[in-house]
Amino acid sequence: MTGNAKSAADLTDAEVKSAADKLLSLVGGSIATYTEACLRCGQCAEACHFYHASGDPKHTPAYKLVPIAKAHKRSVSPLGWLGLAPKVTREDLAEWEELIFDSCTMCGRCTIVCPMAIDISSVVASTRQAFAKVGLGPADLREAADNSRDRGSPLGLTPEALEDRIEWLADDNELDIPLDKDKAEVLLTVSSIEMMKYPQSIVGMAKLMNAAGADWTFSSVGYESTNFGYLSGRGDIARTMIERITTAAEKTGAKTVVIPECGHAFGVMRWSAANILGRPLPFEVLHITEYLAALKRAGKLKFKPYDGSLTYHDPCQISRRGGATEEARYLLEDFATDFREMTPTGNRNWCCGGGGGVQAMARAADLRHKVFQIKMDQVEKTGAETLISSCANCRLTMDESAEHFHWDHKRDSLIELLADHVIE
C-alpha cells in the first residue's frame, strides 16, 4: 500500500505558497498562543516515545511547532509585514514531513510535561492539513483516506462487504447482528481493522449489546468510524466520513452512536465532529467501554470473573485525550481477579506508537518497532500474563511489532474478554 510518494522537492513555488497559506489559515487563538508560548525548554523530548526510540533531537515535540509558528509570526508581527520574518520554504516542508507524520501519533504525552501546557497534538493535526493540501504525506496514508472516501473504508470494506461480513459472523456465531434496522436507539459503528483483522471483537460487541438488551443496529449508510481523512490531514474526507455516520444516526433516529475499539475514531466523533460539521450533533457519542460501563452500572451487564493476570494498555485517544480512562477500569473491577497496572499508567501511559495513522505508514515501521520496546518493557515489569487494550489500532500495532520481535506475550481485546465472560 505504498504507491508513489510525492516529495516536497517536487513542489512548485505556487504549491509551497499554498501550503504556507493553508498553515496560516489554520492559526486560531489557541495555536497562536501555543506557538508563542514555547520556551524551548526541551522537556517534551523525554515524554515522547519517538524521541526515546531514536535519540534524535529532531523528534523533540516542540520542534514540530516550527512551520506553523513561522506562518503565524509572519502574519502578525510588523517585521513579518515588512517581509523580514522567515517564511515557510520548500526545505521546511521537506524536513518536517517526517516529523509531522511518521514520528507523531498526536498522543498528547508531551503536553503533560510541558510547563506551558502547549497542546502540540492539535498543532500537528492542523499542520498535517497544510502538507496534505499540496499532496504531501506518506502515500499509504493518503491511499487509506482515498479508499475511505471512495469505497467506504480504508481497508476496502464496502457496504456490500459489510453486509457479507455481518451475515457470515452472525451465522458463524449464532448471534443476532442487526444491520439497517429502520429505527434504533443505538447506532453501532465499526473500525475496518476489526472487521478485516479482528472480527471476533465485532462478535463480542454484538454479544454484549444483546446481553444487555440494547436496541441497536449497524447501518450500511454510515458504519466506518475510523477517519483517515482526519489522520492524513484531508479535511474534506474527514468531513465526508463524519457526515456518513451522522446521516445514518439521523436516519435511524439513534440517540447514541457507539464507537468500537478504536482510539482516534472516538476522539474524532466525540471531540471534533461537531466542529468539523459546524453544528452540534443530535446524538451522544460514546466509546464502547463507556457504553458498556454505563450498562454495567445500570445492572444490565454481569460478568463471570476472569482468573488470569492482566495488564491494560490505555489507548491515548480514549484515556489521555479522550477522558474515558476510568471506564475500562470500571469494567475490569470485580471481573479481573488479578489486574496489574503498568508503570506509568492511565493518562500517563506510554503510547503504542501506532496511533495517528502511523501504523498505516510502511516507511515508519522501524521507528514503530523501536517504540514498542518501551511497551514490552512496561508489560514485562508487571509480570502479567496477558496484555489487553480497547483500541484495534493499538492492537494491530502491538501485534505487528510483537511479531517483529518474536514477543510471544499474550495479547487480547478488552471487549472480547468481556464478551467471553458475560452472563447472558
Added chain:
Amino acid sequence: MDLLDFARGPALQFAAGVFCFGVAWRLAVLIFTPQARDLTPARKGALPGPVAGAREVFRRMWPEMHPTGSNMFTTINGYVFHLGLAIIVFGFAPHIQVIKSFFGISWISLPPVFIHVAGGITMASLLAALVKRLTSPVLKLLSTADDYITWAVTFAPLVTGYILVGRLIQPYNTALALHILSFAVLLIWFPFGKLMHAFIVFLSRARTGAHLNHRGAQL
C-alpha cells in the same frame, strides 16, 4: 544630569513605556485572534472553561509526571532560579522600595543575608541552565537567538546587583545607575522575547486546561 539621574529618570520612564506598550500589544494579539467555539458537548462534570483554565494555571506549578532523565535537572533548576529571583526581587528591601515607588504597595523585607545567598544560588542556577542549553543536543536544535538574549538580560541585573552590593565599581552612583539600567534593558527586551512567558503562561495553561477539562481528560 548624571548617569544615575538618567537611569532613575528618563531611562526607567522609557523602559516602562516600551514594556507596557509591548506587553499590551503581544497579549492583545493573542486575545483578539479568534478561536472557533467548541460545539461538542462537555463531559458530564466538566467545570466551566474559565474555571478549569484558572485551575490549570495552578496545577501546572507542580510537575504532572515524575520528571525522567534530564527533565529532573530542568525541572529542579527551573524552580531554583525562579524562586531565587522571586526571593531577590520581592524580598530585598531596596527592591520593595522600587515596587512601592511604582505601585504604592510594600511589605516586610527579608534579612539581606538571605538575598546575598539567593543571589549566588540563582546565578549558579542560571549559568547551569546556559550550559545545558549550549550542550544538550535537543536544546541546541531548538534554541534561537531569543533564548540567549533573554538569558543575558536576566543574568545582567544579578551581575550588576552584586557589583553594587560588593562595591566593585566606584562611586556608588555609577554602580547603582548600571544596576537600574540593566533592569531598564530587561524591561525593554521583555515584550520582544521569551520573558513574555510570564504572561502567556496564563493564556496557554488556561486554554489547555479548559480544552482537556471539557473532555474530562484532566489528570
Added chain:
Amino acid sequence: MSGKLTLGEHMSQRGVSRRAFMKYCSYLASTMALSPAMAPAMAQGLAAARRQAVIWLSFQECTGCTESLTRSYSPTLEDLIFDFISLDYHHTLQAVSGFAAEEAREASMEENKGKYIVIVDGSVPTRDGGVYSMIAGRTNLDILAETIENAFAVVAVGTCAAFGGLPYAKPNPTGAVPISDLVGSKPLINIPGCPPVPEAMTGTLAHILAFGELPALDDKHRPLAFFGESIHDRCYRRPFYERGLFAKSFDDEGARKGYCLYEVGCKGPIAYNTCATTKWNGGVSFPIQSGHGCFACGSPNFWDQGGFYKSLPSKTTSIGKMAAAAAVTGAALGAGAAFVASNSKKQAAKET
C-alpha cells in the same frame, strides 16, 4: 578689613602692645630653637608680613554658608579672620558698604594680584543678561569675571556655587549656573553642602594657607578629605542597614529604635560628605542621628532627585499616566495586528 595693614599694625590695632608682641616673638623664637637675639628679627619679619587676602563674593545665595562658617569650631572664624586671613570683602560681615566696599575689593585685587583667593557662595544667574542678581549695578557674571581674573584660586562654597543648588533646580527661572561653568581654567575647589559642614570650609582654607596649594580633589573638584567617602559608608546606623532593620515611617517603632532611615528617604549611599564623621555643631549630631534621612545636599541636583522622603532606588519621574497610555495604545495596535493577520488568513483561506 585691612588690606594695607601689616600683621604688626593689625596686632597693634587689636590692642596687642609692642611689649606683648615682643614676648610672643621671643617665645616663638625659642620654640624654633633660635637664639634670643633672633627674636627682634622675627618680630620685625612677622610685623611686616601680609596676611592671605580673601575676597568673598555672594551671589544667588541664602547666606546659609556664611552662617555655617560662623559656627565653625576649629579653626574658628575668628581665628581665620583675625589670625590667618584678611577678609577684604564680605557683604554680611564687613563694616563698610556701598562704594567704599567696592573700592576695598578693587584695592585688594590690585595689591594682591595673583595671590588672593576668591570665595564664592551662591549661583550665578545668566538668563536675560544676568539681571536677576546684581550688586552695585553690575551683574554677578561681570563681578565674578573681573574678580577671578588675577586670583590664585577660586573656592565655590555651598551647593549653589558648586553645582547650582536651589536656584538651579527645576525650572531654573534665572538660568542659574554653578561657578565651575564660569572659571575657565582657574584652579577651583568646590565645597558643597546646603550648607557645607563648617569644618569642611575652614579646614580646606587652612590647608591652602598652611601648604600654599590646593588639597587633593575628586572629579567634582571637592576636597577628598571631606568628600571622599559617602555618608552611608561612615554612618553609625549602617549595621541596621546590613541587617535589614528600617524605620518605615517617622516616629514609628523602628525610628525610635534608631534603625536605618533608608526607607524614609535617606540618600546616604550617594551622598559624599563629611557629616557622618565630622558632624555638626562641634561634633554634636547630624541629620541621621537626629532621625532624618540624609538628602545628599552636597550632591549636584539633589533638589530634583525624586524627593527627600522617597527612597533612593525609587523612580524619579511620573510614569503612571504614560504607562497607561502606552498600554492602551499597545493593546489597540495589537488588536489591529490580529485584525491584519485575520485578513491575511481569510485571503489565505480563499487561495487554498
